[in-house]
Amino acid sequence: MYKQGKYPIVSKKTLAKGIFDIEIYCPHIAKAAKAGQFAQVQAEGFFLRRPISICDINKDKGTIRLVFEVRGHGTDKISELNKGDLVDIIAPLGNGFKVLDKGKKAVCIGGGIGTPPMVGIAKEYGENATVISGFRNAAAVILQEDFKAMGCDVQLCTDDGSAGRKGFVTDALLDVLKSEKPDIVYACGPMIMLKNITKICEENGIYCQVSLEQRMACGVGACLVCVCRTVKDGQEFNSHVCKDGPVFDSEEVVFDE
């Protein structure tokens, strides 16, 4: 059941330059939400809503967390909201990540602003999760303390080596695979990163889910604008990120050449 409403922001933090973390009190949504789902957030003065992943869910407090980067005018407007303000959202949307049984091991990989949705899913695995996140540089690093607090094995990469190891998240993943084979890999980030992770997982026979992005209008599956190419049984067809996704089994995604 989708909910639309104006909900109060109960806390707001700046995680890095231009990256904001808001916690919204919306008990019905928090109750229904799963890791990997998203919210359609209204930016005042703009016609279309902005899709933002649900970073974390606190069912007890009745809150969800959205972590987003200012990328354009709409997210800039959303970033002007403060504690106590109401934010108009539709949520929870999309399918969310598949959660395996207790005891299974997961690797959660976030690239840049693809990192936030990893919080919710890594939480499901706690100490059984390895979280690999990649950022441009030390100044862009976010959410590492959250992952540590959940007991995850945290591996940080930066492009320039200014924090954690220098290099790509795929390098870190290959290293992890040397010592253990996880039951599932979750990934969110740039297409090229998802493509490479998909390839690695395929080669290693690991089940992998990726969270995709596409420009959206309705966010619920009605307007068909948020198309992505998928494949099943050798047959290519259009899926829709908002309803069929944003999470797809990586083997079903057709990555452009």
Place this chain on the structure above:
Amino acid sequence: MYKQGKYPIVSKKTLAKGIFDIEIYCPHIAKAAKAGQFAQVQAEGFFLRRPISICDINKDKGTIRLVFEVRGHGTDKISELNKGDLVDIIAPLGNGFKVLDKGKKAVCIGGGIGTPPMVGIAKEYGENATVISGFRNAAAVILQEDFKAMGCDVQLCTDDGSAGRKGFVTDALLDVLKSEKPDIVYACGPMIMLKNITKICEENGIYCQVSLEQRMACGVGACLVCVCRTVKDGQEFNSHVCKDGPVFDSEEVVFDE
């Protein structure tokens, strides 16, 4: 010299239901402004600015006062602004009222939300001003204390007699004329009121200035949308409320039949 800028609201009051009084700190504008001029006020999210008369000017404090009624979505948005917020205005615009020499007597007539511009002009005359204002009923009455504080002779009319005398401002004007002939009459309010006042002044040989309204775009005289019909030397032609007005000698205005 027109000024455009975002200026802080230093105080905000509710004068009656849906009628707000904001004082804006804008020293350059306050210094240049004259009674009867107006400001083009931006309402966030709306394309065109809203013209609002300058109600009062405090050159010492560097402030102007705008008193406005919520009539539609734009004024509603402006009414959401609070003390401390910035308001984007262009001012001072238009010609303003002609002020006669010290000692001359004026009658200032405001109908409803046409009353605010009378504050600034009545102030110029103080005890030599008679202020007649008319409202629907007692609940809609505004600004009477301001006029009293300036020493004016204050005459209040309401349509239903729930405050002051029952009847139209024109009745009050006719009564005033019985005992004295003012040197000038200023009026702002509905067209029908201005038309009747114009007729009375004409019959009594009294100089009269009226402040008109028209829908505007630029507010400075460039776009020619804010047309009104005027007459000079027997010749009818188009004038523009924002630049040629909003104040016109009443004998120059062509009132529709």
Place this chain on the structure above:
Amino acid sequence: MNRINVNFCGVEFKNPVIPASGTFGYGREYEQFYPLSKLGGISVKGTTLHRREGNPGPRVAETPSGMLNSVGLQNGGVDKFINYELPNLVTKDTRIIANIAGSTIEECAELAEKLNGTAVDMIELNISCPNVKQGGAAFGTDCNVAGAVTKAVKDVTEKPLMVKLSPNVTSIVDIAKSVEANGADAVSLINTLLGMRIDIRTRRPILKNNVGGLSGPAVFPVAVRMVWQVANAVKIPVMGMGGIATWEDAIEMMMAGAGAVQVGAAIFADPYAPVKIAEGMQKFCEDNGINNISEIVGTVKPW
């Protein structure tokens, strides 16, 4: 008392507010917000003879007070509509308008024929889709072709036939007259205005299709003008749409001459928009002593 039920083209609608084709799918998603029975009807996603994959993504670009789309009639084909969507829709206690589009005149007729005998209440023949290469706008911008396709469909259909017009023309009145003369029972307008946006960083059009259809509040004044012109030029009823977002907009459109209205892009901003609009209309009637909303249709008095 329901003051907003309307008879449009012989079909009784419980209210004159209908989600516009392509913006509401088949109602399955929005049913999660409210029962579809609150709607006057639903104009379903444009249906073609065969399954269509539509255009590649991105298919949407934001614009000031509006959006461009280039979906390109993605749909499962008419058989899937009849066999899968329609049986579900008929249980929803709302009117069903089948929006159809073909790339040839014959295809349009065949589509209409397939819908004979189904529970569809009305056909909306889309001759104005800016996002497909054949048919679509090509049909809607030429009086003769528009007339011919109307006639071909009218000859075979047993349903009331509404033809959906393109605003991308010099004279929408001429097209409207032509489809009226060829048997259309109603017209609906406007479809989207052709537009484009460019990403100045990549120097690429935002839409993979380069251009797309503009809708949303931005187009409202154009839609009101066209509805007013067409309503004054034809005798058949006009279904008005284009940028309606509030009940005031809907009233304005009806005063311009629309017997009923469709609401499209506004639903993306507020899923409840059609319901709120219907409620606002009911209240407007009550507040203004109007017994039935139909009384306001075309009542604008030009200067």
Place this chain on the structure above:
Amino acid sequence: MNRINVNFCGVEFKNPVIPASGTFGYGREYEQFYPLSKLGGISVKGTTLHRREGNPGPRVAETPSGMLNSVGLQNGGVDKFINYELPNLVTKDTRIIANIAGSTIEECAELAEKLNGTAVDMIELNISCPNVKQGGAAFGTDCNVAGAVTKAVKDVTEKPLMVKLSPNVTSIVDIAKSVEANGADAVSLINTLLGMRIDIRTRRPILKNNVGGLSGPAVFPVAVRMVWQVANAVKIPVMGMGGIATWEDAIEMMMAGAGAVQVGAAIFADPYAPVKIAEGMQKFCEDNGINNISEIVGTVKPW
């Protein structure tokens, strides 16, 4: 270093940002905000052979992200322009574009002739005003008439001739090709889209003229599309306008194919808009290592 000077149609502009005709008068009012020398040029209020009073008021209605106007070419006539406005304008160190409109072909030619020998830098022949009964849009919506009026003016004028096109047509490309074939040195587009608003309380059109021309950000995607289509269809330069409000918009319009841009309704919201746009363009060039803004014209790469 000035990176935004452009040569448009043989005329040197210090920057490509020009207030659009009818939105800036003759510059007298806006000079109170900034010196006119900051502007690439000014397209002056539409000038007719004789003084015109224009349409009755109200002449403006707000719309979502835009506005309708129905001024109807109020102006003092060409002689007043030449004798009163031009002597003032020539002292302002900016280019002067004379926007002219006639109700017959002969009148257009006569107007252009009168401007021979004056300090006007360029003529913008408006064949697209939606707010006058004769001439105006009637000229702009028919290829043959558009061609004929272009030819008549071209035959007599000694100035570069730019023809201003109407967006209220099925194919703006056809009109553009016709005026090019008949000697236009450039085209400018778009003029306003015809629209209408109704006051639902009074059931009267807001504009006394009933309908008016839509401009402002709402029309921007339509304008970008038309500029792109026309720039790809003709060899003469295109001056782009319609809804430009920010420097990003101006860059987008130039990438679509505009060699220079006009800014209209946005000035009402922010009088400084043209100046800010020029400054933003200069910075864009600096930030992106572009030596001259002309390098970006028409560089959008379609998919």
